[in-house]
Amino acid sequence: ERIFNWKQVYNLKELPEHLIVVGSGVTGAEFASAYNRLGAKVTLVSSRDRVLPGEDADAAELLEKVFEDNGLRVVARSRAESVERTETGVRVHLSGEGAEDTPSIEGSHALVAVGGVPNTAGLGLDDVGVKLADSGHVIVDGVSRTSVPSIYAAGDCTGKLALASVAAMQGRIAVAHLLGDALKPLRPHLLASNIFTSPEIATVGVSQAQVDSGQYQADVLRLDFHTNPRAKMSGAEEGFVKIFARQGSGTVIGGVVVSPRASELIYALALAVTHKLHVDDLADTFTVYPSMSGSIAEAARRLHVRM
Structure with a gap:
């Protein structure tokens, strides 16, 4: 109660x-x-x-x-x-x-709100030879296949990131593999995720912690939304966009957006990370004025390296 x-x-x-x-x-x-x-x-x-x-x-x-x-x-x-x-x-x-x-x-x-455990007991998985981790999660490979080649698993029970988007991608990969269609295995490093607080926090690719630890060498640019006219109109100035570009090449390898509906804005950075776009590709693409997405292009422009 x-x-x-x-x-x-x-x-x-x-x-x-x-x-x-x-x-x-x-x-x-x-x-x-x-x-x-x-x-x-x-x-x-x-x-x-x-x-x-x-x-x-x-x-x-x-x-x-x-x-x-x-x-x-x-x-x-x-x-x-x-x-x-x-x-x-x-x-x-x-x-x-x-x-x-x-x-x-x-x-x-x-x-x-301290987490949960997989509800995989009593499903008969042991009877058919599906292997479980010690935590109770179903062990799957990059195409969502379990230890039994004809059985696939998707979602939180696999121990991957517990997100609906991950579960959906695992399911699509499983069906494509089952049908013999061309596919790419699950690539967690390309995952775009969102935290539905107010403001929202969306991330994709390389993180600030990975850059700070030296795991990745990147140029980092943070642009606060208080410089964005659409954010001012909307009263959404508490937030920022941050882009990580690989040092030497300018390839976009990560990003963070903090704003209302950051879950929508992160898509542009997810496309850039997934398809290895250059910061100039983002900077040279027209954005609507005024718009929140304009700050993504502006941040990319500030990461331009003069040749």
């Missing part, structure tokens, strides 16, 4: 007075953002230094600023040890560095 996982929370009929969200990953951040925008008081418990610890640091920092501006409280470096029902709501008990100042938090409801 008051303590939910991410599926059960949809049963709520009324807006929580104070929702405590345990987990600062994608699911936790999305629900925290949504209920904050709906008008509920929200507290987000993060075991790490910030929200979205596995995502672009600039994007996560901006999102946390937006959270703060909207009155959403983030309790960082705190791990939820337990959640209990009280007479009037719930109490979340914390441990860790952040718990020294805040040993517990009381609210009306709690959402525990």
Whole structure:
């Protein structure tokens, strides 16, 4: 009634007075953002230094600023040890560095958003020889084929990124392979993904962390949307576009977009990454003026290397 996982929370009929969200990953951040925008008081418990610890640091920092501006409280470096029902709501008990100042938090409801496990038990997979990982995920190859050549698997049960777009691509690849059609195996490094917070955070290809670690050598250009006239008209200036171009060649190898409907804007960068386009290819393509996509072309222009 008051303590939910991410599926059960949809049963709520009324807006929580104070929702405590345990987990600062994608699911936790999305629900925290949504209920904050709906008008509920929200507290987000993060075991790490910030929200979205596995995502672009600039994007996560901006999102946390937006959270703060909207009155959403983030309790960082705190791990939820337990959640209990009280007479009037719930109490979340914390441990860790952040718990020294805040040993517990009381609210009306709690959402525990800390991941899930594959529901593959009892399907008879062992009986037909389909191999599972120790985690319970179905082991598949690049064309979605299991250890039994005539059986394919797609979606979250395979242990790939748990995204609908990944599941759909795995399914299309499986059908193409089954029919003997030409295909390309699943290429996770080309995956475009989106976090449906407000603003949204979309990414594709190489990340800032991979560049900072030296795994990739890239020129990086970030362009904030407060310079974009369409963003000003829309009141959507809290955001940016970031492009990663391979040093020496100018090939687009990654990108980040933080804005409303970033899920739509990332497609241009996904095309560039997938088809190895040059920053000049983006820069030389006409964009509508004014438009949010104009910032993608402008960022690409700033990465141009004079020959």
